[in-house]
């Protein structure tokens with residue numbers, strides 16, 4: 004289905020093995036390595052501060068605020084564009100992409116995903132709604148994909164471009180004398196793809212994290228206690244505090260394990276005939292990795308349905324289990340944005356915990372409304388919308404959030 008929307012031969016995630024895959028993957032690995040992605044931490048901290056201020060003003064709209072955070076972080080990394088207002092053109096682009104991708108439903112849920120020959124049907128054919136959908140939206144997709152690329156090139160000519168995934172790569176092409184239409188197209192698509200791959204997944208993880216904090220008040224209190232003890236209550240945490248907060252780290256990974264953002268991963272294609280546990284898997288088969296089942300594997304995680312951040316602490320304080328790395332995929336296709344993603348999720352978690360309490364809202368009788376842990380799954384998985392009360396932990400915390408804008 005995504006192929007019909009023009010995503011067959013560009014975004015890394017859909018490229019089969021070959022030169023284009025290797026060249027494109029190299030760009031991602033280089034710009035998003037653990038070391039390089041650290042240069043984006045200022046952006047992540049600034050956007051987390053804006054998120055906290057938005058939560059003070061309109062806590063009920065927390066879902067919009069985390070969406071804005073996820074979009075703004077990735078757009079700044081991709082294009083060096085600082086999102087400063089709610090009607091920013093890059094945010095509108097992000098919303099449009101989400102709308103178009105959501106319109107095609109869960110991966111594999113369209114007939115054309117299961118029977119690719121259906122791609123050849125004429126648009127008028129009964130049931131071929133997906134061709135009509137693609138014909139209608141392809142020009143918009145291509146136009147918005149081009150927008151950021153053109154803007155950054157203009158800024159580079161004027162000398163006003165900020166360092167970004169795109170500008171750094173364009174500079175490298177020029178330096179190495181490798182500029183060509185093919186390389187420009189690769190960068191246009193790859194920068195745009197950063198949003199496709201990193202926006203919704205980050206938002207989904209943050210949304211699940213707020214639900215997990217709401218449903219697990221003891222874990223929330225324990226993490227707040229750790230922050231208060233290590234950092235005190237007179238400043239908000241920053242990235243330099245990360246190593247000193249082991250329980251917060253466990254809480255973050257437990258959220259990802261409890262309900263992974265991409266529960267069925269991305270399908271892989273088998274390159275050679277293979278045997279696995281007595282089963283023959285022919286070359287060319289499509290394999291759907293069941294990440295959710297891996298994170299709930301009893302042989303790896305004790306009582307896997309229980310939300311228990313301590314499981315990752317060394318024994319005897321915890322269970323000494325490993326972090327659930329499968330949430331970022333496998334082998335050569337392992338998510339190249341994982342360092343960036345974890346940093347985004349961490350800074351939001353630690354900001355929320357230090358400045359806010361997340362509690363249930365009350366019904367007419369004054370009783371807590373505890374939402375069910377239910378999820379919608381399309382390409383990524385999101386909690387079914389729920390309500391919660393997000394309030395500053397103290398007057399001091401409110402002032403710290405207000406001051407963090409300065």
Ligand code: HEM
Pocket residue numbers: 015016017028031077197198200201202204205208264265268269270271329330331332333334335336337338339340341343344345348
């Ligand atoms: C919490 C957030 C995220 C989660 C849970 C996540 C998860 C995943 C998963 C499961 C895959 C499939 C790996 C496989 O096929 O084995 C993937 C691929 C990918 N991710 Fe992420 N991701 C996240 C954030 C990001 C971010 C922030 C970026 C970039 C800015 C990014 C860029 C990519 C790319 C480019 C691929 C395709 C890699 C390839 O096919 O070679 N992701 N991600």
